[in-house]
Amino acid sequence: MESYEILWKNTLQELEKTISNITLSMLEKLSAIDLVGSTLILKSPTQSFANHATRVSDKINEAFKSAETGITDFKIYVGDSTSVFYASQKEPEEMSSPIDPKYTFDSFVVGANNRYLYAAAKAVADDPCNSYNPLFIYGDTGLGKTHIMHAIANSLKKNHPNLNVLYATCEKFTNDLINTIRQGKAYSAGSETFRNRYRNVDVLIIDDVQFLAKKQSTQEEFFHTFNELYGKNKQIILSADCQPKDIALLEERLLTRFQGGLMAQVLPPDIETKIAIIQKKAEEKKYILSFEIASYLAENSDDDVRSLEGLLNKVIFASLLNEAPITLSLAMEALSVSRPQEDKEEQITPSTIINTVCNFYKIAKADLLGKKKNKELVEPRQICTYLITELLSIPLVSVGQAMGGKDHTTVIYTRDKIADLIKKDPRVATEVNDLKNLILKK
Numbered sequence: 001m002e003s004y005e006i007l008w009k010n011t012l013q014e015l016e017k018t019i020s021n022i023t024l025s026m027l028e029k030l031s032a033i034d035l036v037g038s039t040l041i042l043k044s045p046t047q048s049f050a051n052h053a054t055r056v057s058d059k060i061n062e063a064f065k066s067a068e069t070g071i072t073d074f075k076i077y078v079g080d081s082t083s084v085f086y087a088s089q090k091e092p093e094e095m096s097s098p099i100d101p102k103y104t105f106d107s108f109v110v111g112a113n114n115r116y117l118y119a120a121a122k123a124v125a126d127d128p129c130n131s132y133n134p135l136f137i138y139g140d141t142g143l144g145k146t147h148i149m150h151a152i153a154n155s156l157k158k159n160h161p162n163l164n165v166l167y168a169t170c171e172k173f174t175n176d177l178i179n180t181i182r183q184g185k186a187y188s189a190g191s192e193t194f195r196n197r198y199r200n201v202d203v204l205i206i207d208d209v210q211f212l213a214k215k216q217s218t219q220e221e222f223f224h225t226f227n228e229l230y231g232k233n234k235q236i237i238l239s240a241d242c243q244p245k246d247i248a249l250l251e252e253r254l255l256t257r258f259q260g261g262l263m264a265q266v267l268p269p270d271i272e273t274k275i276a277i278i279q280k281k282a283e284e285k286k287y288i289l290s291f292e293i294a295s296y297l298a299e300n301s302d303d304d305v306r307s308l309e310g311l312l313n314k315v316i317f318a319s320l321l322n323e324a325p326i327t328l329s330l331a332m333e334a335l336s337v338s339r340p341q342e343d344k345e346e347q348i349t350p351s352t353i354i355n356t357v358c359n360f361y362k363i364a365k366a367d368l369l370g371k372k373k374n375k376e377l378v379e380p381r382q383i384c385t386y387l388i389t390e391l392l393s394i395p396l397v398s399v400g401q402a403m404g405g406k407d408h409t410t411v412i413y414t415r416d417k418i419a420d421l422i423k424k425d426p427r428v429a430t431e432v433n434d435l436k437n438l439i440l441k442k
Contacts, residue, residue, distance in 0.1 A: 029046075043078075065373050072179075138244075145266060153167050168198075205238075212254070281312050306389075348439060348440075349392070368381055368384060
């Protein structure tokens with residue numbers, strides 16, 4: 001039996017859990033005849049059986065993941081025909097990263113540290129392609145770069161719905177390119193699909209371009225993408241945690257292009273801006289935070305917005321746990337529990353949290369940090385990510401690295417998802433609370 005036949009057999013076994021016996025019997029009439037890259041080629045004896053497969057294509061794709069086949073796509077041929085009857089085209093949907101609707105200009109707190117950036121971003125959002133091109137945003141992690149880029153995208157979608165806006169992380173761009181090359185598509189129609197996706201847009205927004213460092217093939221592809229869009233007078237918006245000249249081994253031709261537009265730096269917020277940010281975040285979460293409490297949290301935070309939000313979340317959690325309103329004494333107690341002394345803070349590390357979660361759910365560390373999509377692994381993995389962001393004031397990039405190399409946008413999505421589940425699902429809320437008590441040794 002060929003390897004692709006085994007993969008299809010495993011997929012059918014997984015499908016048995018999600019589809020009816022009649023539908024399964026129809027799919028069993030299809031045979032796997034080849035594997036091209038990560039696309040499985042199936043052959044159906046009749047068009048009727050093929051039609052049944054197309055109706056459950058989403059479940060087939062889910063089964064590929066659940067069975068850990070590595071297959072990302074499939075095609076169906078009918079009888080002896082050499083024409084494709086059906087192709088599950090997923091690439092266009094996966095080329096971009098989701099734009100978070102809650103990141104808007106209205107929710108962005110403007111202070112002395114980011115006033116210049118805010119003005120530049122608004123100018124680009126109001127008049128894309130004619131203001132500043134490219135707009136290059138840089139600054140340390142956790143200061144609002146991703147927020148402002150999502151805000152630009154949301155504003156464009158609302159006020160210029162005719163424009164094709166694509167937001168993606170540099171990691172996503174790189175992975176899409178690697179997958180195209182790996183599947184043998186570098187000089188084929190698959191390559192055109194990749195390039196058309198990134199080049200046939202009106203606005204291209206790429207986050208974290210510092211990850212272009214030392215990646216020659218990615219830099220080459222990005223250079224041509226940049227040139228084509230710029231030549232068509234399309235808007236380009238980039239962000240990094242440093243200036244272009246500080247990106248290691250960045251090609252000179254990319255460096256000059258990155259510096260050819262407007263460079264906007266975002267600086268750490270001053271104490272007044274911190275207070276405004278934390279009160280704004282509390283308002284978004286439907287809490288009222290007095291100036292006294294906001295000042296206390298601001299004075300005990302690091303110099304980034306994410307640490308501010310992390311402290312606020314600790315205080316909110318304490319309020320829910322004790323079923324009491326947020327007072328200064330409650331805030332002080334919440335912060336003393338999570339960071340009582342320097343020696344205890346040193347003991348609570350990402351590894352501490354990861355090991356506690358593994359023991360709690362009785363799963364192996366390799367599985368928790370791996371990429372398996374089993375339900376019994378996905379939720380503990382997400383809860384672990386949430387707990388690290390809640391209990392430790394470390395950059396989201398560091399959280400992602402601790403969790404097996406996730407990018408910071410994935411960390412943000414996971415953190416927000418579990419925070420939402422805690423409000424809706426009592427079981428999840430209880431498990432998170434129990435884990436916190438174990439970690440903090442309450």
